[in-house]
Amino acid sequence: MANTILNVDGLHVGYRVYGGTLKVLDGIRLVMDAGEKIAVVGETGCGKTTTMKSIMGILPRQAVIRKGQINFKGRNLLTPGTEARGMRTIRPKGVSMVFQDPIAALNPVFTVGQQLSDVIKYSRGQTKQLSKQSVRDAAIEVLKLSALPDPERILTNYPFQLSGGMRQRVCIAMALSTAGDLLIADEPTTNLDVTIQDQVLRLIRNLVEEQGMSLALVTHSLGVARQMTDRIYIMYAGTMVEVAPTEGLFDKPFHPYTKGLLGSVPKLTGEGIGLGIPGRIPDYLKPPAGCRFYPRCEEALPECKDNKPELYDVGGGHRVACFLYR
Amino acid sequence: MPENILLINKLKKYFPTTERDRYVKAVDNVDLALKRGEILGVVGESGSGKSTIAYTVMGMYSPTSGQILFEGQDISCETSRRPMPVKKDLQIVFQDPGTSLNPQRNILQILELPLKVHRLADPDNTIRKVIELLEMVELSEEYLYKYPRALGGGERQLVAIARAMATGPKLMILDEPTSALDVSVQAKIVNTLIRLQSELGMSCLFITHDLSLMRNLAHRVAIMYLGKIMEVAPTQDFFERPLHPYTQMLLSSIPVISKEEETLKPDRITAHGEIPSPVDIPPGCRFHTRCTLAKDICFTQEPDAIQIGPNHSVSCHLFSED
Ligand SMILES: Nc1ncnc2c1ncn2[C@@H]1O[C@H](COP(=O)(O)OP(=O)(O)OP(=O)(O)O)[C@@H](O)[C@H]1O
Ligand SMILES: Nc1ncnc2c1ncn2[C@@H]1O[C@H](COP(=O)(O)OP(=O)(O)OP(=O)(O)O)[C@@H](O)[C@H]1O
Ligand code: SF4
Ligand SMILES: [Mg+2]
Ligand SMILES: [Mg+2]
Numbered sequence: 273m274a275n276t277i278l279n280v281d282g283l284h285v286g287y288r289v290y291g292g293t294l295k296v297l298d299g300i301r302l303v304m305d306a307g308e309k310i311a312v313v314g315e316t317g318c319g320k321t322t323t324m325k326s327i328m329g330i331l332p333r334q335a336v337i338r339k340g341q342i343n344f345k346g347r348n349l350l351t352p353g354t355e356a357r358g359m360r361t362i363r364p365k366g367v368s369m370v371f372q373d374p375i376a377a378l379n380p381v382f383t384v385g386q387q388l389s390d391v392i393k394y395s396r397g398q399t400k401q402l403s404k405q406s407v408r409d410a411a412i413e414v415l416k417l418s419a420l421p422d423p424e425r426i427l428t429n430y431p432f433q434l435s436g437g438m439r440q441r442v443c444i445a446m447a448l449s450t451a452g453d454l455l456i457a458d459e460p461t462t463n464l465d466v467t468i469q470d471q472v473l474r475l476i477r478n479l480v481e482e483q484g485m486s487l488a489l490v491t492h493s494l495g496v497a498r499q500m501t502d503r504i505y506i507m508y509a510g511t512m513v514e515v516a517p518t519e520g521l522f523d524k525p526f527h528p529y530t531k532g533l534l535g536s537v538p539k540l541t542g543e544g545i546g547l548g549i550p551g552r553i554p555d556y557l558k559p560p561a562g563c564r565f566y567p568r569c570e571e572a573l574p575e576c577k578d579n580k581p582e583l584y585d586v587g588g589g590h591r592v593a594c595f596l597y598r
Numbered sequence: 599m600p601e602n603i604l605l606i607n608k609l610k611k612y613f614p615t616t617e618r619d620r621y622v623k624a625v626d627n628v629d630l631a632l633k634r635g636e637i638l639g640v641v642g643e644s645g646s647g648k649s650t651i652a653y654t655v656m657g658m659y660s661p662t663s664g665q666i667l668f669e670g671q672d673i674s675c676e677t678s679r680r681p682m683p684v685k686k687d688l689q690i691v692f693q694d695p696g697t698s699l700n701p702q703r704n705i706l707q708i709l710e711l712p713l714k715v716h717r718l719a720d721p722d723n724t725i726r727k728v729i730e731l732l733e734m735v736e737l738s739e740e741y742l743y744k745y746p747r748a749l750g751g752g753e754r755q756l757v758a759i760a761r762a763m764a765t766g767p768k769l770m771i772l773d774e775p776t777s778a779l780d781v782s783v784q785a786k787i788v789n790t791l792i793r794l795q796s797e798l799g800m801s802c803l804f805i806t807h808d809l810s811l812m813r814n815l816a817h818r819v820a821i822m823y824l825g826k827i828m829e830v831a832p833t834q835d836f837f838e839r840p841l842h843p844y845t846q847m848l849l850s851s852i853p854v855i856s857k858e859e860e861t862l863k864p865d866r867i868t869a870h871g872e873i874p875s876p877v878d879i880p881p882g883c884r885f886h887t888r889c890t891l892a893k894d895i896c897f898t899q900e901p902d903a904i905q906i907g908p909n910h911s912v913s914c915h916l917f918s919e920d
Contacts, residue, residue: 289748315780317753372778375697421645422875428616436693436774437644462777463693465644465807466851468873492780495810495853522855536785538810540837540852540859545792545814548785552736 276343277453277486278304278327283340285322285331286358286556293336294556296322298510298564300340301583304454309480309487311497311518313533314507317553320490321372323507324456327488328369329361337361345453366452372459372490374439377446378431384442385411385427388449395450410449418445419471436463444472448479455480458490473500494537498522503589506530509553509564515583516590526592528571563594571596600670603769603801604632604655609664611650615877623876624650626825628664629903632769637795637802639812639833641848642822645876648805649693652771655803656690668769686716689767691758693774693805698758699746705732705757706742712764731760734794736786755779759787763794771803776811788815809852810859813837818909821845824884825876827903831910840864841912843889883915891916 285297296319304310312320325331327342329349336358342349344364353360371377379387388411393402408427415423418441431439440463447455457476461469477500480487491497497504497518504521506514506529514527525531532549551568560566563576573595583591584598609628612621625647632638640648653659655666657677666674668688673680692698699708709728713719719727729739735756746754755778762770772791776784792815795802806812812819812833819836821829821844829842840846847867854860867890874880880887886896895915903911904918 287748290743313780316778316783317749419873421873422877425615425622425875425877433613435645435649441644459778463644463774463807465642465646466809466848466853468644469807469853470851470868492778492784493853494781494855498855499853533780533782534855536782537855538781538785538788538808538814539856540810540813540854540862542813542834542837545788545811546785547789548782552738555740 275306276303277306277308277345278302278488279341279343280323280327281341281343283323283326283342284338285319285326285340286336286338287332288334288336289557292557295559296510296556297326297340298559299580300507300510301512302505304486304488306453307481307484307486308503309477309489309501311489311491311501311504312507313491313494313497313504315509315533315553316492318507319510320507321458324369324458324488324490326361327364327456328367329363331361364454367454367456368447368450368452369456370444370447370458370460374436374443374463375431377443378439380431382430383427384429384431384434388414388427388442388446391446392449411445414445414449415442417448417475418442419468419475420445437465437468440464441468441472444476448475451479451483451485454486454488456488456490459492460489461496462492469496476500494522494534506533509559510556511564511593512583513565513593514591517588520588520590524590526586526590526597527565527594528569528596529565600667601633602631602667603634603669604630604803605665605667606630606651606655607665607667609651609654609666610662611647611654611659612662620877623825623879625654626876626879628822628825628827630820630827630830632801632803635795635799635801636818637792637804637816639816639819640803640805640822641807641809641812641819642828643824643873644807646822647825647876648822649773652690652773652803652805655771656688682716686765687768688771689762689765689769690771691755691762691773691775693777699754699761701746704743704745708746708757709761709764712761716765718765727764731764732757734763734790735760736790756783756787759791766798767800769801769803771805773805774807775804777807784811809837809849810854821848824874824879826884826913828885828914829910829912831907831912835907835910837862841906841910841917842885842914843867843891843916844885847888883913885914 280302283297283300286293286295349362350359389407392407392410412423420441505512508529514530536546536548562578566572566576581593581595583593585591586597611625612623660676661674710724816833818832820827823844829845846864850864850867874887882898883896883901886892901913901915903913905911
């Protein structure tokens with residue numbers, strides 16, 4: 273049996289807002305083996321970032337973890353809390369994250385050099401004293417690794433002086449300089465052109481493989497997921513609707529949402545752009561009682577309205593949360 | 599009425615560095631024309647100056663040199679010095695959905711601002727107009743009183759698009775408008791854009807890294823590398839007969855989802871070589887440091903744009919006469 277490094281089970285997370293609680297995550301289950309590379313793909317606003325931030329223990333103040341378990345390397349990261357504030361989290365050691373929004377992740381009033389040095393000092397400095405020069409060298413080294421041209425200039429720049437893709441690579445450099453057992457990359461290459469994306473993805477993959485790290489990649493690009501990962505989780509409105517080995521998912525998608533998603537990918541064959549999936553993500557204040565995809569599903573059965581489907585096994589390590597496959 | 603809604607002539611935009619007399623040559627002699635009613639795609643290296651062109655056209659930067667003509671009118675100056683109608687007719691959707699919306703304002707306030715500034719709605723029907731704008735991007739009324747931070751990255755981008763549509767612009771610049779969105783939401787937005795574009799005859803400058811999207815959306819594609827346009831071609835030509843070595847490298851790196859698409863890509867050219875800096879642009883052809891086909895002349899002499907077909911031009915010595 274492979275060694276499970278991360279086990280998220282039955283995770284429920286909401287956000288307190290004016291007028292109630294947004295019930296976003298609804299029983300998320302996500303399991304990763306050591307050295308495994310997975311992708312999480314799903315609609316805008318379906319809770320991918322919320323899931324990853326829960327694992328990192330860095331949810332914003334308004335977030336409430338209502339129930340669930342997060343186990344990292346055998347250690348439970350959630351402890352019971354109060355009714356109002358929800359469960360408490362422990363920040364895991366050995367997990368680093370590339371954030372989706374580079375602007376928010378970088379401090380606008382410090383130069384890249386200052387921020388990167390801090391990260392490097394913090395991650396390596398606890399054990400030994402580092403000279404200024406060696407921190408600078410290390411910073412230049414990771415910037416180069418992240419496929420950034422002229423690292424010396426970039427160290428002196430403020431975030432606003434960099435292009436979108438350069439900021440993103442700075443964030444990747446930061447995460448790489450502290451990487452441990454698990455690397456979470458939330459849309460790490462959306463702002464990069466395909467040649468640099470290719471370079472950065474190869475870098476991430478080599479690093480992950482050499483160091484035996486696990487990789488959780490959040491992406492909108494099914495092409496990137498296909499190229500990078502062993503297994504794909506498809507997420508819809510706070511639930512995992514399908515999980516499958518990468519090739520299996522593209523060969524035969526089962527869930528009606530997954531089928532709609534794959535049908536929306538623009539193709540190089542130039543046959544036009546699909547219509548997308550009719551309807552929109554449900555209101556998290558009053559989410560559907562049964563399957564969360566029910567209101568948009570064209571194949572729905574009567575029981576889908578009030579009952580939540582579990583993940584049913586359809587063979588080949590492929591599982592689908594849909595009553596059609598019970 | 600001029601045939602081109604936007605004409606960019608020999609545009610340069612340099613930024614100072616911390617060292618004297620050294621500049622980031624973000625945009626370095628760009629000529630580009632956008633026809634009326636056209637969707638022109640701009641793709642290229644990350645950091646090659648695509649956003650800088652967009653911001654300079656919007657008047658957020660003034661050009662170092664060169665000229666920008668909008669409807670034949672010179673607008674090579676900053677926004678504050680541009681006439682009101684130009685501002686109304688020229689709108690942009692930014693790359694970063696996180697920063698372009700004011701965090702202190704709710705969605706209603708964000709969307710009614712352009713309506714008020716350009717006097718496009720009576721006070722008593724502003725809300726209705728705002729709801730219409732939200733509907734255009736498939737967001738419901740419940741968003742009116744939400745603040746940007748409570749929205750997912752994609753939802754914010756939808757609001758930004760609705761805001762740009764508010765003034766009914768003639769030219770819309772979209773700087774990676776869907777890179778934060780998943781493909782099914784992207785499909786809707788792009789279909790909406792194509793619809794609005796053809797119904798209203800709007801022209802679009804569409805910047806994206808997603809070449810598969812470009813394939814299905816743009817009429818023509820321009821490709822940028824290190825501050826310069828390397829190739830411009832009608833979309834079909836661009837994908838079926840890519841000429842510039844950089845274009846071929848780009849096309850060969852596209853991640854796709856099926857074997858059928860794999861066969862449409864040029865043979866894989868693995869990106870190699872140091873990515874040069876826009877401060878020290880390589881002499882000769884600026885792509886020579888990464889080009890697998892470079893000849894002697896490429897190291898010393900900068901290639902001019904060469905006209906290959908009626909709408910197809912390329913800057914590469916492989917295609918010059920001699
Ligand atoms: N701080 C917050 N306060 C209130 N609601 C929030 C907050 N953060 C996220 N949400 C809501 O939770 C839902 C999930 O957001 P999340 O950012 O996890 O989605 P995502 O899947 O990462 O989306 P995207 O693909 O756009 O990045 C969204 O509907 C969002 O509006
Ligand atoms: N305000 C600024 N001050 C100094 N340098 C800048 C400024 N804005 C951009 N640059 C530099 O100009 C170059 C081009 O940046 P630009 O944002 O135009 O690239 P881009 O093609 O949009 O890239 P991406 O695809 O990554 O968004 C980069 O090297 C960047 O560092
Ligand atoms: S001009 Fe020379 S170096 Fe530049 S792209 Fe063409 S062949 Fe390559
Ligand atoms: Mg996200
Ligand atoms: Mg840009």
